[in-house]
Amino acid sequence: MNYPSKLVEDAVNEMAKLPSIGKKTALRLILHLLKQNEVATESLADALLKLRRQICYCKQCHSIADQEICSVCKSHSREKELICVVEDTKDVLTIENTNQYRGLYHVLGGIISPMHGSGPDQLNIESLVRRVKEGNVKEVILALPSTMDGETTSFYLAKKLKESEVKVTSIARGIPLGSDLEYMDELTIGRSILRRTSYE
Amino acid sequence: MNYPSKLVEDAVNEMAKLPSIGKKTALRLILHLLKQNEVATESLADALLKLRRQICYCKQCHSIADQEICSVCKSHSREKELICVVEDTKDVLTIENTNQYRGLYHVLGGIISPMHGSGPDQLNIESLVRRVKEGNVKEVILALPSTMDGETTSFYLAKKLKESEVKVTSIARGIPLGSDLEYMDELTIGRSILRRTSYE
Numbered sequence: 001m002n003y004p005s006k007l008v009e010d011a012v013n014e015m016a017k018l019p020s021i022g023k024k025t026a027l028r029l030i031l032h033l034l035k036q037n038e039v040a041t042e043s044l045a046d047a048l049l050k051l052r053r054q055i056c057y058c059k060q061c062h063s064i065a066d067q068e069i070c071s072v073c074k075s076h077s078r079e080k081e082l083i084c085v086v087e088d089t090k091d092v093l094t095i096e097n098t099n100q101y102r103g104l105y106h107v108l109g110g111i112i113s114p115m116h117g118s119g120p121d122q123l124n125i126e127s128l129v130r131r132v133k134e135g136n137v138k139e140v141i142l143a144l145p146s147t148m149d150g151e152t153t154s155f156y157l158a159k160k161l162k163e164s165e166v167k168v169t170s171i172a173r174g175i176p177l178g179s180d181l182e183y184m185d186e187l188t189i190g191r192s193i194l195r196r197t198s199y200e
Numbered sequence: 201m202n203y204p205s206k207l208v209e210d211a212v213n214e215m216a217k218l219p220s221i222g223k224k225t226a227l228r229l230i231l232h233l234l235k236q237n238e239v240a241t242e243s244l245a246d247a248l249l250k251l252r253r254q255i256c257y258c259k260q261c262h263s264i265a266d267q268e269i270c271s272v273c274k275s276h277s278r279e280k281e282l283i284c285v286v287e288d289t290k291d292v293l294t295i296e297n298t299n300q301y302r303g304l305y306h307v308l309g310g311i312i313s314p315m316h317g318s319g320p321d322q323l324n325i326e327s328l329v330r331r332v333k334e335g336n337v338k339e340v341i342l343a344l345p346s347t348m349d350g351e352t353t354s355f356y357l358a359k360k361l362k363e364s365e366v367k368v369t370s371i372a373r374g375i376p377l378g379s380d381l382e383y384m385d386e387l388t389i390g391r392s393i394l395r396r397t398s399y400e
Contacts, residue, residue: 001293001297002293002296002297003293004263004264004265004266004270004271004289004292004293005255005256005264005265005266006266007247007250007251007254007255007266008251008255008264010247010250010251011247011248011250011251013247014243014244014247014248015244015247015248017240017244018229018232018233018244019228019229019232020225020228021229025220027290027293028219028220028290029218029219029221030248030251031288031289031290032218032219033218033248033251033252034251034252034255034264035288038252038253040217041248041249041251041252042249042252043214044214044215044217044218044245044248045244045245045246045248045249046245047207047210047211047213047214047215048211048214048215048230048233048241048244048245049241049242049245050207050210050211051207051208051210051211051230051233051234051241052233052234052238052241052242053238054207055205055207055208055234056205063204064204064205064208064234065204065205066204066205066206066207070204071204088231088235089204089231090227090228090231092204093201093202093203093204093227096202097201097202
């Protein structure tokens with residue numbers, strides 16, 4: 001595409017680096033900003049820069065935080081003996097929004113993925129093992145993706161945590177509530193039958 | 201949604217002001233930026249600010265330009281007696297990409313829309329009338345949307361330009377090339393029969 005100005009081209013190229021934003025969408029967003037007041041662009045740029053420069057991560061669970069220790073880790077009403085291990089902060093937000101979980105979190109910051117060249121050393125695994133050993137942790141819930149890499153990571157963590165004699169569990173896999181069997185993939189259906197639960 | 205930090209919340213809110221970006225998408229984009237190097241965010245913010253502050257518009261056709269007069273208006277190989285009237289710069293880019301049009305453009309900067317409170321005075325209509333009067337313009341092609349507002353604007357322009365005795369045309373409406381009649385709306389099919397063209 002030929003852009004009418006180098007400024008537009010640069011902005012489109014930068015915007016299109018964001019995931020799921022192509023050049024056409026980027027151009028649309030940028031022409032929208034041009035139609036708005038200058039303040040709109042300034043406050044967007046400002047919010048992004050501030051975020052990137054001032055962001056902190058919780059020293060205990062590695063989730064995004066306002067202070068040194070995040071509000072979940074600091075809270076007195078959470079069950080400190082329960083840790084849920086997730087891939088990134090997005091998952092913490094997702095689980096928090098359910099209002100169902102009252103334990104703490106541990107953000108790995110990714111998963112083991114030999115294909116993408118990320119090994120266990122790049123993840124927050126050592127600090128998890130330390131938390132489990134030093135704290136009074138009774139159960140670690142693994143809530144990692146059910147992909148090949150996710151399963152590998154779960155397996156690796158389960159092995160690492162074996163020495164600590166902590167209970168390691170995984171979130172339940174099965175048919176989502178409200179879903180029709182008809183539209184489910186065979187792997188999920190097969191697994192939901194194998195791992196059936198007894199009626200209480 | 202509860203955000204883990206005010207910084208994240210602000211950035212999500214600013215990002216979600218962009219068209220077709222909801223809060224969930226905004227959060228995903230922002231967590232992506234946090235995973236990247238700081239330079240990525242800085243160059244995005246920088247490109248946006250530079251764009252908004254330094255952007256110029258062509259004095260003749262009001263399209264986005266690098267200099268006072270845009271490259272299309274300045275070019276010696278374009279047909280100066282032909283002006284295509286479009287809603288905004290995006291349409292100029294779209295038509296330019298076809299490589300089919302060799303005339304000049306005129307960007308209105310919107311369309312007449314009583315519902316949104318934008319009247320003819322906010323648009324670059326006076327300068328179009330002046331261009332047609334003063335220049336050696338033979339034909340004005342209206343390429344505005346075929347919505348109610350677009351048609352109103354086209355009608356208004358046609359009336360305004362009547363005094364100048366310039367030929368006013370509209371881009372052809374009909375069945376797009378490669379489209380099946382079956383999937384077309386009735387209005388388009390009806391109009392394509394009414395305005396049928398003779399085989400050359």
